[in-house]
Amino acid sequence: MNMPRIALIAHDHRKDIIVALAREFRPLLAQCRLCATGTTGGRIAAEASLDVERLLCGPMGGDLQIGARLAMGEIDIVIFLRDPMTPQPHEPDINALVRACDVHDVPCATNESTARLLLRQLATDLQRAAIPPLP
Numbered sequence: 118m119n120m121p122r123i124a125l126i127a128h129d130h131r132k133d134i135i136v137a138l139a140r141e142f143r144p145l146l147a148q149c150r151l152c153a154t155g156t157t158g159g160r161i162a163a164e165a166s167l168d169v170e171r172l173l174c175g176p177m178g179g180d181l182q183i184g185a186r187l188a189m190g191e192i193d194i195v196i197f198l199r200d201p202m203t204p205q206p207h208e209p210d211i212n213a214l215v216r217a218c219d220v221h222d223v224p225c226a227t228n229e230s231t232a233r234l235l236l237r238q239l240a241t242d243l244q245r246a247a248i249p250p251l252p
């Protein structure tokens with residue numbers, strides 16, 4: 118199994134949650150190629166000690182960069198913890214990213230529970246792939 122490529126994004130009110138998830142799933146995420154919007158990536162790198170490629174901050178085009186990569190087949194999973202209670206200045210970019218996930222059938226977790234399901238399944242898949250097939 119190739120190294121999974123995961124995009125991590127969280128709005129401000131969800132950043133503590135994505136950092137906690139990154140810490141909890143650190144052994145798994147350390148086996149993945151990670152990219153993130155700017156501020157989210159900075160926090161994950163600093164607080165979960167993970168190697169993360171930091172793109173632009175969300176309001177400056179980070180969501181669009183991730184959407185473009187995804188459209189090119191370069192992202193396997195998106196974890197995008199959106200804040201449903203706070204209007205965002207870059208709402209069209211957010212919608213474009215989630216739409217791109219649907220267009221290209223890329224799994225996209227927009228809340229913590231779904232993120233957990235995705236990450237647990239990924240851990241199982243990686244474990245199975247590591248076990249050599251029976252002769």
Ligand SMILES: O=C(CO)COP(=O)(O)O
Nearest residue numbers: 154155156157174175176
């Ligand atoms: O706004 C975001 C996603 O829409 C997140 O961007 P930051 O990680 O740069 O805060």
